[in-house]
Every structure is written in structure tokens, then in C-alpha cells.
Amino acid sequence: MALQTNSTRAYAGTVVIDAPALPRRPHASFGVRRETRLAYAILAPTLLVILSLVAYPFIGAIYLSVQDKMVGSPGKFVGLANYTELLGDETFLRTAWNSLVYTLVAVALKFVIGLTMALVLDQERRFNNFFRTLLFVPWAVPVVIVALNWRWIFDDLSGLLNNFLITFHLTHDIISWLSDPRLAMGCVIAVVVWAGTPFYAMTFLAGLQSIPRELYEAAEIDGAGVLHQFTQVTVPRLRTIFITTVMLSTIWTATNLQFVLILTRGGPASRTDIFPHLAYQTALGARRLGMGAAVSLVFFPVLVVAIVIATRQMLRDRDE
Amino acid sequence: MASITRSRRLLKWIGNGLLVIFLVWTLVPFYWMVATSLKRDKEIYGFEATLVPRHPTLQSYQRVFAQTPFVKYLRNSMIVAVSTTIASLAFGSLGAYALARLRFPGRAFIARGLIFTYLVPPALLFIPLFAVMSALSLIDTRTGLILAYLGFTVPFCTWLLLGYFRSVPMELEEAALVDGCSRLSALARIILPMSLPALAVVAFFSFTQAWNEFLYANVFVNSVEARTITTGLTLFIVEDVFFWGPMMGAACIATLPPVALYLIFQRWVVKGLTLGAVKG
Numbered sequence: 001m002a003l004q005t006n007s008t009r010a011y012a013g014t015v016v017i018d019a020p021a022l023p024r025r026p027h028a029s030f031g032v033r034r035e036t037r038l039a040y041a042i043l044a045p046t047l048l049v050i051l052s053l054v055a056y057p058f059i060g061a062i063y064l065s066v067q068d069k070m071v072g073s074p075g076k077f078v079g080l081a082n083y084t085e086l087l088g089d090e091t092f093l094r095t096a097w098n099s100l101v102y103t104l105v106a107v108a109l110k111f112v113i114g115l116t117m118a119l120v121l122d123q124e125r126r127f128n129n130f131f132r133t134l135l136f137v138p139w140a141v142p143v144v145i146v147a148l149n150w151r152w153i154f155d156d157l158s159g160l161l162n163n164f165l166i167t168f169h170l171t172h173d174i175i176s177w178l179s180d181p182r183l184a185m186g187c188v189i190a191v192v193v194w195a196g197t198p199f200y201a202m203t204f205l206a207g208l209q210s211i212p213r214e215l216y217e218a219a220e221i222d223g224a225g226v227l228h229q230f231t232q233v234t235v236p237r238l239r240t241i242f243i244t245t246v247m248l249s250t251i252w253t254a255t256n257l258q259f260v261l262i263l264t265r266g267g268p269a270s271r272t273d274i275f276p277h278l279a280y281q282t283a284l285g286a287r288r289l290g291m292g293a294a295v296s297l298v299f300f301p302v303l304v305v306a307i308v309i310a311t312r313q314m315l316r317d318r319d320e
Numbered sequence: 321m322a323s324i325t326r327s328r329r330l331l332k333w334i335g336n337g338l339l340v341i342f343l344v345w346t347l348v349p350f351y352w353m354v355a356t357s358l359k360r361d362k363e364i365y366g367f368e369a370t371l372v373p374r375h376p377t378l379q380s381y382q383r384v385f386a387q388t389p390f391v392k393y394l395r396n397s398m399i400v401a402v403s404t405t406i407a408s409l410a411f412g413s414l415g416a417y418a419l420a421r422l423r424f425p426g427r428a429f430i431a432r433g434l435i436f437t438y439l440v441p442p443a444l445l446f447i448p449l450f451a452v453m454s455a456l457s458l459i460d461t462r463t464g465l466i467l468a469y470l471g472f473t474v475p476f477c478t479w480l481l482l483g484y485f486r487s488v489p490m491e492l493e494e495a496a497l498v499d500g501c502s503r504l505s506a507l508a509r510i511i512l513p514m515s516l517p518a519l520a521v522v523a524f525f526s527f528t529q530a531w532n533e534f535l536y537a538n539v540f541v542n543s544v545e546a547r548t549i550t551t552g553l554t555l556f557i558v559e560d561v562f563f564w565g566p567m568m569g570a571a572c573i574a575t576l577p578p579v580a581l582y583l584i585f586q587r588w589v590v591k592g593l594t595l596g597a598v599k600g
Contacts, residue, residue: 036424053471054437123335140582144491144550145571149353160352163369191478226327258534269575276443283447293447307391307439
């Protein structure tokens, strides 16, 4: 039967390679053509979604970014004027720097804390499943609620944090966590880390549990200490999970608008403004759609690197 | 060897200590949220933050239900999330079946494109999508939101199901096909029943992502009629006044559906994470 395929395990590139090796039967081309028609028929909804809701808007973003379009009025072509204006703009340069610091620090902290959390939860302990469940809950909570709740914790007069510090005489003055230029970014990052660490801990823990115990036993017989076992067994085994998790998290951290929008609105004095927030404010606050699109596109090339690495890694993981 | 046992024991105690810190760090904000929702305004805005509500009351919850369109927001969120989930499951199953079992030109390209589209961030798409939604008069409608959410749930569902379908043995299906069963009924009768864990994971993710989404909901909806819970919560901020009591009450309720689903599905969810990686 021409309809039979043995390529169930094959994927992506390999499918193309093993296709000619299949026995050619009479009417094979008829069967193949019918299979192609069926495939595209049932893929149609998915393709339609991808084309109309991702590909088309993506091209639309590029097209908008070379226009001076405002909300509610037609735009005209302005070439690269939006981009050149951005590069000379001080807020933009500050935002670029903020985005870099914010993303790098948040991702690094989530990685270290997430790995620690995973290692702790991988130890033998009673009620460990219960602890895992508790520690991963922030991952399921809507980000907007996380941000609002932390804004309340950081509240100057009635917030939990200041009251705690004053009650225990750790400070005498009220600290304006979110409006002090030196503290605001740190606070935003703390909240991002609080919300994002469970994702790291979950994927790392799954990786840790897939490492065969014999590897550790063998290393131990060879005289490897605990630290040595970690660097020689654990880290190499988790490498691919590290890459995928960090790449995905970088994309989602760098493009998440909610934390900044709710905690600080980019303030004080643009200290916590990052790209998605600047794009949002430009497009909807200042109603400059074209310029907003340009802002969001400027940081896309950096993300493309992360997207490509993540895509490659996810395809490779699946083939194994 | 003795030193290894000793450092093991030391590590165990360090681990226990860290666990306590992690638990406090994770749970205190939740406790504070619930505690706030049970306080009276006088206690909330006092200069002393009480750890335990002095006179626990459901007043805030009463205000949420009686004085705000909160029920309408909940209903909208439910309609949007459930519709998104159903459509994602249907589109995802069909697409994943084609990619897993049928051979056709463009298959590798499409499979690759799925991940790529899933990873294109909404922060890049919301501006042109806003223009599209305006042009199609889908601003301020639930349909518009559902469509927008399909943009990230469908590629992800298709990708995750594709991985699972490929792990379902071919033999059963081949037997059915030889018996004259059509491709689609093979999908419905053999593959889908064997893929229930994956379908559960996909349903969980679609529902949660649609329920938790904020950016599109904030940009595409401005009216009470279509507003969902996430953006509804920000309306407890009026100018510079924060109505913390009712806001935290509403937040507690809005947190329940995704967290309850997480508790029910967690065993499969962690597996799903390793299969396809999920927004975090």
C-alpha cells in the first residue's frame, strides 16, 4: 500500500531523505497526490491561523514601521525615518540599556535560583511531591495578578515589606521601592524572578530525574566528591535542557510587558522602561502606530538569535 | 568514602534550610493576597500592616460582586478560554495528524514553522494585529480575542500533539486502514483515545494561556461587554487610588481556575513541559 509510511519516527529533514527509499508501487503517485491533498485539507485551519495571525501581522509590522501612521488616520511612506529618529532618541537608548540589563540579570537569577530549587527538590525527603507542588504554583498564576500583588507588597505606607522592615527595626524611614530610581529596576527584576523561577525549576527537575543513578554511583566509586559529581555528571547531562530553557525564557522575559506596565509604568524617569513597554506607550499612548512598530522591530533581531537556537534545540530534542 | 557521607549529610541540611526559604518566599505573597482580601478598608490602609486580619470579613468579596461587573468579566474569560481551548484541540489534532502520519511536500518546512511562529512574541504582533482587528471590526469583541489567542495556542498544540502522535505505534492504525477505515476515522478512533494525556496537557495550556493573557486583552478590548478578568482587575486602580481589598478578592477568585487545573493536571503538565516547553 502506497499509503503506508515507515516514517513515524522520522522528522523534519530525515523524512525527505528516506522518502525515495520507499518501494514504488503501481498507482503510487496517485496515492501520494491524494495523501498530499488530504494533508493540506486537514492542515488548513492551522496554516490559516499561522498565516493570518502570525505571518501576516509580522509583515504588517515591518510595513507599518516605515510609515508615519497614527491611530485612526492613514499613514504615508517615510522610509527609515522612524528608525533614524529612534537611534538619536535618548529615551530609546536608555530603554535599550535597561532592556539588556533587565533581561540578563533576570535570566541569570532565574537560572541560578531555579537550578538550586531543582537540586533541593531532587533530594530525598518526605512529602517532596507536596513541596514541589507548592513551589511551582506561581507558574500557573496570571502574571497580571502577580504584578498587582507585588505592587501592593511594595506599597509605601501600608505595604507588607516596609511594615515588616520597620517593625523589626531594619529601617526607620519609609522606602519608596518602586519610585526610587536606584531601587525600581531591582524590584521589577525581583518580581520577574519570583514569577519565572518555577518554570526553570520544573524543567531542570525533570532533567535531573532522567539522569540514571548508576552514573552517580560509578562516579562515586571513582572517588568523585559531591561537587565533582555535579560538574562531571549533572551539568553535561542537563546541557541541552539548559540551552532550551534559557533561550525560551530570554524571549519571554525580554518581551513581557505586564511587570513593568503594572509595577512602574517605566518610571521613575524611564529607569525601568524596556522595549515592549516603550512600543506599547508609543503605539497606544502617543498613538503613533508606525513608530511603535519600529520600536518593537528594533529589538527583534536580537531575539531572532534566541528563537533560532531554541527552534534548533527543540527539533533536535525531539529526534532523540 | 566517609567524607562523602559527611558531605551528603551536610548537603541534606543545607537543602532543608533552602527549602524553608523557598517556601516562605513563594507562599508569603499568596498569604498576603488572601489576608488582604479578608480585611476591612480601615485595616488595609492603616499605618500598621496586620499579618492576621483582626476582624476577618467577606465585605471585599461582596463589593466585588455587587458593585463591579466582575461576574461579566469572569463569564467573558470563561467563554474566551473555553472556546480557545476547543478550537486549539480541534485544529491541533488535525494538523498534528497530517504532520505525523501523512507524507506530502512541505511537511518538514511546516513543522519547523510551527515552533518559529510559536516563539514570535505577542509584543511584536500586537500593533499590526490591532490594525487588523480594527479593520475587521473585531475590536471590543470576544471573537477578536479568541482569534488572537489561537495565534499562539494552535502552533503550540500542534507541535506538542505531533510529538505525541508519533509515539503512538503504527500497527493498530495500519490494521484499521487495511480494513477500509478512513484516515480521519483512524485519527478519531485510534490515535485520539490513545493520546488522552497529551490532549489533557494541551487543553490545560490553551485554557490557562487564554485565561491569563493580558496584552491582547488590554489592547483589543475597551468595553465592559468583552472585557476579561485580567484587564478587569486593573480597573480597581482609579487614577492614583488603589482599591486593594476588592482587587485582592477578585484576584483570589481569578487565580482559582488556572491553579485548580494545575493541581489536577500537574503530573502530566511537567511531562508536557519536557515534550514541548511552555511559556513561563
